Amino acid sequence: MLKFIINRMMTLAISLIVASLVIFAAIELIPGDPAAFMLGINAAPDTVAALRQELGLDGHPVARYLRWVAGMMTGDFGQSYTYQVPVVDLVMARLGISLPLTLMALVLTILIALPVGMMAASKRNKAADWGIMGVTQLGIAIPNFWFAMILVLVFAIQLQWFSAGGFPGWDNGLAAGLKALVLPAVALALPQASILARVMRSAMIDVLSQDYIRTARAKGLSEKQVLLRHGLRNAMIPVVTILGLQFSFLIAGAIIIENVFFLPGLGRLVFQAITQRDLIVVESVVMLLVFSVIIVTFLVDIAYAWIDPRLRQSRLNLGAFR
Amino acid sequence: MITKATMAQMPLSLKLGMILTMMIATMAFVSLVWTPYAVDQLNIAGRLQPLFHAQHWLGTDHFGRDILSMVMVGAQVSIAVALVAVGIGMAFGVPLGLTAAALEGTRFDDVIMRGNDLAFAFPALVIAILITAILGPSALNAIIAIGIFNIPVFARVARGGALTQWRMDYILAARVAGKSKTRISIEHILPNISTLLIVQGSIQFSLGILAEAGLSYVGLGAQPPTPSWGRMLAESQTMISFAPHLAIVPGLAIIITVLGLNLMGDGLRDWLDPRLKRDQRRQG
Numbered sequence: 001m002l003k004f005i006i007n008r009m010m011t012l013a014i015s016l017i018v019a020s021l022v023i024f025a026a027i028e029l030i031p032g033d034p035a036a037f038m039l040g041i042n043a044a045p046d047t048v049a050a051l052r053q054e055l056g057l058d059g060h061p062v063a064r065y066l067r068w069v070a071g072m073m074t075g076d077f078g079q080s081y082t083y084q085v086p087v088v089d090l091v092m093a094r095l096g097i098s099l100p101l102t103l104m105a106l107v108l109t110i111l112i113a114l115p116v117g118m119m120a121a122s123k124r125n126k127a128a129d130w131g132i133m134g135v136t137q138l139g140i141a142i143p144n145f146w147f148a149m150i151l152v153l154v155f156a157i158q159l160q161w162f163s164a165g166g167f168p169g170w171d172n173g174l175a176a177g178l179k180a181l182v183l184p185a186v187a188l189a190l191p192q193a194s195i196l197a198r199v200m201r202s203a204m205i206d207v208l209s210q211d212y213i214r215t216a217r218a219k220g221l222s223e224k225q226v227l228l229r230h231g232l233r234n235a236m237i238p239v240v241t242i243l244g245l246q247f248s249f250l251i252a253g254a255i256i257i258e259n260v261f262f263l264p265g266l267g268r269l270v271f272q273a274i275t276q277r278d279l280i281v282v283e284s285v286v287m288l289l290v291f292s293v294i295i296v297t298f299l300v301d302i303a304y305a306w307i308d309p310r311l312r313q314s315r316l317n318l319g320a321f322r
Numbered sequence: 323m324i325t326k327a328t329m330a331q332m333p334l335s336l337k338l339g340m341i342l343t344m345m346i347a348t349m350a351f352v353s354l355v356w357t358p359y360a361v362d363q364l365n366i367a368g369r370l371q372p373l374f375h376a377q378h379w380l381g382t383d384h385f386g387r388d389i390l391s392m393v394m395v396g397a398q399v400s401i402a403v404a405l406v407a408v409g410i411g412m413a414f415g416v417p418l419g420l421t422a423a424a425l426e427g428t429r430f431d432d433v434i435m436r437g438n439d440l441a442f443a444f445p446a447l448v449i450a451i452l453i454t455a456i457l458g459p460s461a462l463n464a465i466i467a468i469g470i471f472n473i474p475v476f477a478r479v480a481r482g483g484a485l486t487q488w489r490m491d492y493i494l495a496a497r498v499a500g501k502s503k504t505r506i507s508i509e510h511i512l513p514n515i516s517t518l519l520i521v522q523g524s525i526q527f528s529l530g531i532l533a534e535a536g537l538s539y540v541g542l543g544a545q546p547p548t549p550s551w552g553r554m555l556a557e558s559q560t561m562i563s564f565a566p567h568l569a570i571v572p573g574l575a576i577i578i579t580v581l582g583l584n585l586m587g588d589g590l591r592d593w594l595d596p597r598l599k600r601d602q603r604r605q606g
Contacts, residue, residue, distance in 0.1 A: 015440050022444075026452045141528070141580035143535050146555060146573040149562055157563045245442070252445035256536050260559070271540055274455050282455040286448055293443040 004305055012298045019290045020072075024065050027283050038081055038277045051081070055280070077284040082276045087284045090269060097167055098265035101181050101188070102247075102254050108189035109196055109246065114239070116193070117200025118227055124205060132197065139194025144253050148187035148260040155183060165262035184257045192246045192253075199242045203235035210234070237304055244300030248293040255289075336589025342582025346575070350401050353394035361387060361395050361549050373567045381567050383557070389568070392549040393575050399461060399550045400579065403543070404530030406465045408523050411472020416519065418473070419480025420511060423488060424503040435481070438474040446471035446533045454542045461544035464537045468530050479522045483515035517594045524587035528580045535576050551576050 035051040036043060052058060055078075059067070071078060077087035120132040156164035162183050168176045207213065208231060216226050255267030262268075266285055273281035329337070358378075365386030373381050380389040422434040450467035457463050484507070487493060496506050537543040538552025546553070551572040558568030 011436070011439075014436070015443065018440055019443060023452065026456060029456055137584060138577070138581065141577045141584060143532055143539075143555075143573070143576050143580075145536060145539055146569070146576065149555065149559060149569050150573070153562050153566055153569070248443070248445050252447040255447060256540055259540055267540075270451055274451065274542075277455075279455060282451065286452055289445075289448050290443050293445070294440075297439070297443065 001305065005302060008298055008301050012294065015294050016291065019294060020069055020287060021065070023283060023287050023290065024068060027279055028061060038279060040277070054079070055081075072284075072287065078280045080273075080278055080281050082273070082278045082281075087281055090281065091266070091284060091288060094264060094266045094269045096170065097181075097263050098251075098254055098258065098267065100177075101184055101258070101263070101265065102250050104178075104181055104185035105188035105192070105250050105254070106243075106247065108185055109193045109250075110243070112189065112193035113196035113200055114232075117197040118204055118232065120197065120201040121204030121208060121231075122223065122227060129201075132201075136194040136197050139190050140198075142191060144187050144191050145256050145260050147190055148184060148257050151183045151187055152260070165260070167263050180261075180263070184254075184261045184263060187260070188250060188253050188257050192249060196239065196242055196246065200235060200239055203238045204231055207231050207234045237307060240300060240304050240307065244296055244303075247296045251289055251292060331593070333589045333592045335585045336593055339582050339585030339587070339589050342578055343586055346397055346579045346582060347401065349394050350397035353391075353398055357388075357391035357394050359388035359391045361391050362547050363387065370561075370565050370568075372565075373571075380571050381565075383554075383568055384561060384565075389554075389571050392554060393551070393572055396549045396551040396554060396572065397575065397579070399538075399544050399548060400531050400534050400576075403461055403465050403468065403534040404527050407468035407472055407530045407533075408526050410465070410469025411476045411526060412519065412523065415473040415476025415478075416480045416512075419477040419482075420484050420507045422477065423481045423484030423511070424507050426485060426488070431481075434477065438478055441470075441474035444471070447536065450537050450542050459542045459545060461548065461550075464534055464543040467537070467542075468533045471533070472526050472530070475526060476519070476522065479518055480515060483518040484511045487511045487514050517590075521587050521591045521594070524583050524590065528583035528587070531576065531579050531583070 035048045035055060035057055039048055039051060057064070068078075075088055077091065079085070080087050080090055083090060116132055116136075120129045123129045152164050155161045163180060167180050170177045204227075208226075213226060213230055216230050217223075221229070254265065255270065257263075258265040258267035259271065266288070270282060270285040272278075273285070365382070367386065368378075368382055369384050369386040371378050371382040371386075373379075375381055378388050378390065380393065382388055383392070418434055422431045425431050446468050449470050450464060453463045453467050487510070493506060493510060496510055501509070534543055534550070535552035535555070538550040539556045541553075541556070543552055544550040554572040555569055558565070558572070562569050
């Protein structure tokens with residue numbers, strides 16, 4: 001296991017280095033001078049020169065890349081041009097919304113998908129199964145931001161159970177903060193829960209046809225015990241794999257959903273930064289998003305090697321489940 | 323040619339998916355030559371007409387533009403973006419996957435696969451954010467972003483499918499006959515994994531439709547005055563309390579398209595994969 005973890009950590013390090021290189025190179029590719037790009041076409045040459053110096057654009061690209069990476073490692077992402085505050089302060093404040101939102105959506109996805117998937121598998125080819133398969137097929141086809149708008153229409157405008165948008169801040173109590181995230185999290189979770197429920201169903205069907213399930217039934221376990229004790233545990237490997245992949249969709253989805261609910265999270269920050277040409281903020285947020293996806297992939301790799309020791313020997317083909 | 327007998331053998335999901343997809347595709351084609359009204363025709367006096375209005379079946383927006391016409395033209399944009407993005411994914415991904423499979427176990431294969439793992443860390447939206455920050459928002463940049471996202475998907479599917487084929491006897495026969503790995507990949511492997519690629523193509527197509535809608539919604543896709551479903555939704559947001567149809571209609575267009583493509587993908591897989599059919603017979 002230790003050898004496996006060391007191996008995975010090497011891959012993790014290489015992935016992070018290559019990802020940072022790609023992002024840095026992409027920003028470097030901007031035609032012309034980034035400082036002039038950020039200030040727009042009407043900027044005076046001395047203002048551009050001052051910004052160039054402030055951004056440290058005078059040095060060699062390699063030196064700048066190394067300085068950028070070293071900065072990130074010490075928590076220094078640079079200074080936002082528009083907000084005139086350290087990017088790390090901006091990002092941390094916004095993460096206080098985006099991270100709980102993503103995690104809430106992840107928990108909801110699991111809470112919805114696992115029981116629904118298990119039920120469909122246990123009622124295979126019956127009305128309940130057909131119903132669940134139909135609803136999940138529809139759930140996959142619904143764009144999460146559209147579903148979010150419909151939720152606003154029904155639960156905020158018509159029923160007035162929730163607010164239509166905005167965030168009261170965590171200072172006003174945990175309950176108020178969480179309440180503001182309920183609709184966004186539900187909207188984010190629905191398509192992912194539909195996908196996961198279908199994966200859970202097929203994994204469970206696969207597991208239920210195994211000999212050890214027949215043995216479990218033969219020794220007199222109830223259907224519930226069979227499903228929970230033997231079925232669920234063995235069906236978890238593909239489910240965990242998909243869940244890891246879904247994290248990146250949840251992060252990307254959260255960025256869009258924040259726009260529907262006017263939540264001041266990372267998504268709002270990055271889109272404002274794009275409009276204001278605040279490249280340092282764009283670069284940092286993109287790196288943070290990619291970093292979190294790579295870390296989650298690493299953790300998922302470790303998790304299923306722990307669940308199933310056979311997998312430590314070989315690399316998993318994640319693509320098969322995509 | 324599709325005969326009556328073939329139609330009868332098709333799974334229900336495939337038929338349903340084909341009907342829905344054809345509906346949207348026809349709408350997009352018709353909009354190339356005709357729409358009920360011009361999409362740039364403003365009529366402030368006739369704005370925000372409700373659904374089932376005598377002249378405007380799907381109502382009008384806040385500028386008095388005909389929603390049916392906008393949804394029809396929006397279909398063109400969505401289909402074009404998603405289709406070209408699938409093309410980019412296939413054009414780059416499939417040769418990469420085939421080469422990796424032909425050179426299985428070599429450093430090249432390893433680099434391709436590790437590169438693939440890494441590419442999955444960049445969701446389409448993140449690529450779009452990067453590209454837009456550099457080149458500005460446009461439908462073309464949305465295509466590039468979704469296309470780049472598709473490349474590793476097709477590379478992985480092509481490699482997986484090709485590896486299975488390389489272990490077959492007929493490939494051994496071709497090798498004994500002296501054919502090169504490149505020729506075998508093109509003449510034998512590619513035709514035999516085409517089903518796999520078509521099914522994956524329909525899945526990526528539907529994901530592309532969703533991605534394009536999302537990008538347009540946040541302003542990173544097609545720009546005004548080109549109508550797009552995602553931007554129609556974004557524009558409808560502030561009016562949802564008094565004109566919900568502005569959001570419901572383009573949303574339903576997206577759902578029908580994605581649902582159609584997904585059903586078609588599922589149906590095609592069931593229909594074309596004999597292994598699945600056998601399993602179904604055994605289990606049924």
